Amino acid sequence: MFSDRTAWNLEPNPLSKALANRLASGEPVIDLTESNPTKCGFIEAEQILGALSQPASLNYDPAPQGLLPSRNAVANYYRVRNCVVNVNDIFLTTSTSEAYSFLFRILCNAGDEVLIPQPGYPLFNFLADIQDVATVPYPLIYDYGWQIDFHALQRAIAPRTRAIIVVNPNNPTGHFCKADDMHRLNQICLEHDLALIADEVFLDFSLGKEILPTFASSNKALTFTMSGLSKISGLPQMKVAWLIATGPVTIKQQAAARLEMIADTYLSMNTPMQLALPALLELRHNFQQQCLERMRNNLAQLDAMLSRQKLCTRLNLDGGWYAIVKVPVTGTDDDLALELLNTRGVYVHPGHFYDFPADGYLVVSLITPEVQFATGMQALVALIGEKLRKDP
Numbered sequence: 001m002f003s004d005r006t007a008w009n010l011e012p013n014p015l016s017k018a019l020a021n022r023l024a025s026g027e028p029v030i031d032l033t034e035s036n037p038t039k040c041g042f043i044e045a046e047q048i049l050g051a052l053s054q055p056a057s058l059n060y061d062p063a064p065q066g067l068l069p070s071r072n073a074v075a076n077y078y079r080v081r082n083c084v085v086n087v088n089d090i091f092l093t094t095s096t097s098e099a100y101s102f103l104f105r106i107l108c109n110a111g112d113e114v115l116i117p118q119p120g121y122p123l124f125n126f127l128a129d130i131q132d133v134a135t136v137p138y139p140l141i142y143d144y145g146w147q148i149d150f151h152a153l154q155r156a157i158a159p160r161t162r163a164i165i166v167v168n169p170n171n172p173t174g175h176f177c178k179a180d181d182m183h184r185l186n187q188i189c190l191e192h193d194l195a196l197i198a199d200e201v202f203l204d205f206s207l208g209k210e211i212l213p214t215f216a217s218s219n220k221a222l223t224f225t226m227s228g229l230s231k232i233s234g235l236p237q238m239k240v241a242w243l244i245a246t247g248p249v250t251i252k253q254q255a256a257a258r259l260e261m262i263a264d265t266y267l268s269m270n271t272p273m274q275l276a277l278p279a280l281l282e283l284r285h286n287f288q289q290q291c292l293e294r295m296r297n298n299l300a301q302l303d304a305m306l307s308r309q310k311l312c313t314r315l316n317l318d319g320g321w322y323a324i325v326k327v328p329v330t331g332t333d334d335d336l337a338l339e340l341l342n343t344r345g346v347y348v349h350p351g352h353f354y355d356f357p358a359d360g361y362l363v364v365s366l367i368t369p370e371v372q373f374a375t376g377m378q379a380l381v382a383l384i385g386e387k388l389r390k391d392p
Contacts, residue, residue, distance in 0.1 A: 005129050015338050019347055030346045030376040032364040035321055037234030040294075040367050042287055048235070051279035057272040064264035066092030066242075066274055073278035074242050077232075083217040089252070091243045091259055092269045092277075096201060097127055099226045099243040104131035106258040107162045107195050114163045114197070115156055117148070119354040121171045136161070137355065145316045146175035150184060157188075163195040164188070168215060169202050172324060172354050172363045174317030176212050189221035195255075196223045201231040204288055206319040207296065215246075222247035222255060229277070231321075233284040234291065240273050240280070291321075295366040298373045299323065305377055311384050321367050324351070325380070329360040330387050337362065344379040 012020070022029055034040060065071065071087040078085045093099045108114065110132035116124045118137035128135045138153040140146050153164070166185060169176045177185070189196045198215035206212055216225040228241025245256050299314075302323060306312055315324040327336065333350030340346045351361030364377070 005132055008126070008129070013334070015334060015341065015350070018338055018341050022341065022345070028345050029341075030344075030372055030379070032346060032348045032368055032373065032376045032380075034368050034372075035365045036236065037231075037287070037291070037367065038237060041369060042234050042290055044283060044286065047283055048280065051276040051283075052272055054272070054275045056275055060271060062264075062267050064260050064267065065090065066269055067271075070274040070277040071242075073281050074244075077281055078214065078216055078244075081211055081214055083214050085216050085244055085246075089245045089256065091245070091256075091263055092274060093226075093228075093241045093243055093263075094239045094268050094270075095230070096199060096226045096228055096241045097123070098268065099224075099241055100124075100127045100197075101131055102243065102259055102262050103163070103195075103197055103224055104128065104133045105262060106255060108133045112160045112162045113158060114165055115153065115161060116165050117167060117170055119170075119173060119351070119356050120167060122353060122355070124165065134160075138164075139357070140170065140173055140175075142173075142315060145318075146170065146173040148177075148181060148185075150188075154188060157192050157194070161192065161194060163197050165197045165199065166215070167199045167202075169205070169318055169320045171202060171320055172322040172349075173315075174320035174322060174324075176206065176318045177215075179213055182213065182215065182218060186218060186220040186223075189223075194221070196221050198223060198225045200225055200227045202320045203227060204232055204284065205292065205295070205321060207292075207299075208318065216244050217246075219246050219248070222251050224255075229280055232288075233280055234287040235280060235283075238273060238276070238280060240269075240277055291367055294370060295321070297370055298366045298368065301370065301374050302377055305374075305381060309381060309385065311388060312381055321365055323364050323366055325362045325364060327360055327362055327384055328388060329358075331359070333359045333361060340380060340383055344383055346376045346379045348376075348380065 070092060071090040074090050075085045075087050113134045113136050115138050116135045117140055119140060125135050136156050138156045139149045141149045166177060185196055200214060203214060215223055223246045225244045229238050230236040245252050302314060306314055311328055313326045315326060333352050337348050337350040349363040
């Protein structure tokens with residue numbers, strides 16, 4: 001009765017089961033994976049609700065790419081980043097997930113392939129499956145910092161490859177693509193007639209002070225850059241995102257015409273959210289200031305804690321919302337995360353969740369409230385010490 005494309009294993013894994021059971025029993029949980037900004041104390045209710053109460057929301061004026069004032073607000077966001085974006089190249093969507101579905105539809109036939117980074121966020125496989133597209137990983141390697149393994153990436157390109165996906169900065173590794181990386185990705189895409197898809201939802205969350213380049217400024221290969229309010233303004237509940245097409249004029253126009261037809265078919269972006277977009281985008285300044293302050297404080301706490309022992313270390317990162325803790329391998333990361341939850345009430349993501357190639361990695365959210373973060377990390381380090389003392 002059901003399609004093969006949705007034939008996923010839907011059984012919850014042991015860690016998910018243990019978390020559900022613990023929450024159901026009322027036992028306390030220190031959640032070090034919390035990355036939902038609406039649950040982390042950043043809400044500015046009055047300004048958000050005010051942006052939604054516009055009389056023009058009662059009118060319906062369908063625009064496949066999105067209302068012009070809303071697209072102008074997106075263009076202004078990039079102008080602050082020293083990047084000029086043509087409003088005619090912007091498409092508003094309800095989420096970056098929807099943007100991916102649009103792109104997979106215009107770029108891929110059933111069975112075609114897209115290259116995805118590894119480690120990376122596990123959503124790509126599900127989004128591709130739904131569109132009958134295959135994913136092929138290319139590795140990110142760590143050597144005092146993360147970088148793309150370009151040799152392996154090029155070896156992964158096959159006759160059915162249609163696009164390369166890059167996340168800038170990557171989730172969860174937190175590394176940005178530098179100008180040289182962007183140039184090399186463009187050259188590879190031009191050489192192999194591929195599209196470049198850049199997911200930049202965490203672009204504003206750099207731990208440095210410089211304004212980092214965006215793929216929206218790329219005009220060499222056909223490039224699609226996406227972002228949205230979910231991370232930029234800490235508003236995942238508002239479901240506003242965008243997609244920007246850039247590249248050689250002729251092929252960009254062909255892509256834009258196909259995207260417009262898909263957008264016109266669905267007309268999924270609702271009027272109230274489009275009208276609220278300019279105001280909600282302005283809220284990013286205060287949110288990002290709070291968020292970056294918490295990230296830096298949590299990193300400082302983590303580094304101070306790790307400096308007092310020699311068992312665990314933190315991998316370098318440039319930004320993003322996550323930290324990766326390298327731990328001694330005493331078993332699988334899944335088993336360690338399960339033991340931490342069952343014995344200490346602390347919930348972390350095992351590296352396996354993000355397709356790390358080996359055990360010994362745990363991923364924690366840097367936007368977790370600071371007291372909660374410190375308490376949870378202390379419990380994690382203490383458990384590692386106890387395990388090694390019992391089984392050195």
